[in-house]
Amino acid sequence: MAIEKDPWNIIITGVGGQGNVLASQILGQMLVQKGYVITIGETYGASQRGGSVMSHLRVSQRDQFSPLIPEGKCDLVVGLEPVEALRVLAQYGNPGVQMLINTRPIFPIDVIAGNTRYPELSVVLKKIQTLSRRVWTLNATEIGLELGDPIFSNIVMIGALSAIDLLPLGREDFQDTIQEYLPFHKVHLNMEAFDRGREAVQEFLL
């Protein structure tokens, strides 16, 4: 499957502790197996203590690119958190960007403390819709909780990504890759998370 343009740029964004980095690694590895040249840039460190985390993935058939995506050049946002999905559009969004969003909010400390409000989810999604080409959503965290740990949400998102068919990411590709990252007895649960993600994702239409 040829990508729409070269490089094709993905941003995985979320809050520290959501498994953002692992998701980008798995995704990157899956695409490398498919013969792509992948460059990933990550921003973490102190940002893990409740701050926003971003991974930039450059997918190319020819070359390595800058680990940071240039302004306005993102093609797909995988938002592990709704407000973070919106946030990256300020610098990297454009009318053609596509969005895959986990709808479960993670409240910043200031919202929990009552110093600021967290916006209504529907308002955020509608706004994102006006700033993008297509939007898909699912509550990946809830699925993760059902499977026993909210951290599964990042695998659920990869499953969802596989379902919306923007990249060649099939179930077998995931299974091959995940086996390299996890002990054998954990693979089964991750496969279930992947499958649940594939089922649950839906296009968000106004």
Added chain:
Amino acid sequence: MENKGLQALESCVIQKDLCTFCGACLSLCPYLHSWKGKWLKLDDCDLAEGRCFAYCPRTRVNLETLHQEVFGQSYSNIEMGLFKQVKMVRASSPTLRQKAQTAGVVSALMKFALKEGFINGAVLTQRTPDHLPIGRVIRRPNEILSCAGSSYVAGPTLQALNQGPWKDSERIGVVGTPCQVLAMRKMSLSPLKRTTPIDRVTLIIGLFCTWALTYEPFMKFLKNRVKGARIRKLDITPPPERLLKVITENDRIWDVPLDEIRPFIRTTCGVCHDMTSELSDLSVGTVEGIQGWSTVIIRTDLGEKILSQAEAARIVKSQPLPEEKFKHLSEASLLKKQRALLRLKERGELENGYLTLSRELIGRILSEANEAGS
């Protein structure tokens, strides 16, 4: 919208050095406490309106409203507030007279009120071994004496009223200074949701007060002055002597001229208009020049009832107060009012300060005090 919560309390009272340390704002919430004789804030509160501000005797005092609330009449008697009668009283028991302050009247009356069931609990002020005054809830009549005696140091008595813990039906009596009495009347007036059982406070005995000291600097000075000896008792002798007598262990007596302790008088006492606790049921203080007797101002029906019943039960003995003493008391009280107004004027707080008085009353106080003084 103007803040009427902790933020305003801090900017209008605490930072302006007007806190009387009455305790009305303490233990209502986790943020305000007393610690080692100081007002202590643990965290900020951003509520637009709060009880701490509403109850404070140094925020928004409208004497007219308060007098209507307590007496059902206008605030007009500028000398000593409204009253029915003024008497000279002392406790009948010589023990009580010896152990308690002056004539033992307050102790006797509170003990009586508890015994007879007028009240089920009393909020009094006790001193720790380190002379720190704190509020205590006393339910047993024979424990009253543990709170006897004057401290001259401001203590957050009302914190104990807020804290309790109280049982649902208990009637409460409180002995307080004029600012504490004022705070309690504000509590009654405030529409804010209560946790303090102010509606069950059925008896308020107010003490005469001219000033109070700030604990920490005063004690530091005193300990130094008595060269570290352990302090047992403090007593301010009446005029003309006017000494602070400090009795330390080994019964040694130290004489400290009052001028030396004036620096430790709380700033806020300078703007206090109330010498005789004008809002209480009964007000109790010394009789100038006569040892062993107290002046008692009877202000409400309840106060009158308690005093007469106590007398009938031979707990206390009363006499008419000599006219001359009454006159002196009146003058002294009015003088304190005048000083307060003048100090408020100095601070630029006569118009927009905590005390709301009509121009007419302000004028009367200032001129009549002058007349009386001359």
Added chain:
Amino acid sequence: MGNEAIARGAIEAGVQVCAAYPGNPSSEIIGSLSQVARELGIYVEWSVNEKVALEVATAASFAGLRGLTAMKQNGLNVASDFLFNLNLSGSKGGLVVVVCDDPSALSSTNEEDSRLFAKMCDLPLLEPSTVQEAQKMTRWAFDLSEELGLPCLIRSVTRLSHARGNAELGPITKNQQNPRFDTSRPIIPQPVMETHKALHNKMKTCQDRFEQSPFNVYRGPEKPELLVVTCGPGWMYVREALLNLGAENRTGILKLATTWPLPASFLMEHLKKADRILFVEEVDPFLENNVKELCAQRAGELGVKTFLGKASSHLPNVGEINPDIVTRAIQQILDEPYEPRSLQYAREAAEAVSLLAPSRELGFCAGCPHRATYWSVKNALAMDGRDGIVLGDIGCYTLGVRPAGFSQVKTCHAMGSGVGLANGFGHLERFGLNQPVLTVCGDSTFYHAAIPALVNARYNQSNFLMLILDNSATAMTGFQPHAGTGRTAMGADASVVDIEALCKALGARVQVKNPFDVQDTTETIYKLLQDREGIKVLILKQECALVRVKRQKALYKVRVDQERCVGQECGCNRRCTRIFKCPGLAWDPVTGKAQIDEAICTGCGTCADICPQSAILKETV
């Protein structure tokens, strides 16, 4: 990952001894080596600090083996005294020192350009630009180091260390070298005049090598309008900028991978190509200034050039660079029109974010013992009332400067500086300082740098309270083992260096408390603040929440009694969510009550003790 590539390069070069102290963005280098150490039969260590780590690696080199150390920019500061002697004494076996800078201080207390050390020490400096290069250049660096008899510096930055890219693996050299230190030839920097001269000669040889290096590359037309001289990941940004601007045929890119000493001839050859020269690098104008020096020296040959870069304000003087900064600079210089997206979109998106997206203030994790510690510090200082000074240090607990830690901490500089400053403040009472002095120090920080300062404090009788926040982890950098955790980098059990025993042996008065017991901790801190007789150490011992959760899950099951919760009313005003601010607590504006967020709460139970209504209930699990 870039760091993994460096580790791989070292393995391919046959490294046998690797040592480091964790520091973002360098930690994964020794981190990944520690995972394969047993398999490869090499020695990998998490050292107590970067100076010791460098010395450990150097010992290998002195014995003829190959050694590697890695650190963040601050680590090089700590190791520098040794480095400034090592350059003169020289080394034997290949020795590579990797320093990973953190431009923009994304996870550092400061920003620094470590490359200047190379010029100061006069040591070879390599700057890889891609993940593949990081691997290959590290491999080469060992050979270069061995040939020159000098340690070789490799400089990386966040955008390389934490970037991932395709890389081809090379063959692994199994180094069968037997170590031996030739005692007939002492390795010392003296006599300095001679060794310093010798160093210069070595660097001349190095320069010759650099002139031939295949890692220095020119790409572009023969006569470009603009020559961009760049190094590090800046190269990727420049390439992408030219792609987006469509300016490839107008611009030449000279990528330097060997940036000290400068390959002068190679540079001169390419500098002649254009009249305008733009330098793209981060953080300081290192390359820019050094090349300008060279040009001034050889001005006769070059003629007049227009130098652009940081001095001309085309690039910022602080912080990291990115493709957009570089694009804008080149766009300006070439006067090339470029709009990455419609301005209107950009405005709409920015507006939407500022209106709708609340910012994420950094905070402690749910169940973090530091939150409980700072809560007690806050209360104790309020009770004390003398405006106590809290001196901070480096670790997760650095967040004590922010609202997350109730803004208690007032200074934070280098490792161990908290107790260092406390030493000084603790002597100012004689001049009239009435403020009590308190310092906070983590367990890993303690081993790294605090011990000498503590010895000094005890000996010189400084008066302060030291809180050692012992969460049994080097948490901020990723839970690398340290002298208090009981395991080594290679997974072996190790007998813990007991902090309490150490402090007692120093002669300090020591107490140990559980910070989750906020009442007791507050009272203890308050009491200790009243004491004026020298140093007091209070060890607040409680496992890091992230460590505890992996093993045990919750200590308590916590819930909020919805009836008793007073919420926003006078009498509480959301003390748990507004002030305590644990992310495990959520405020429900609809019900007006606090809730426990089960997905986040780790069951430490501390919030139950701060609720004025006792509405938060904890049950032992």
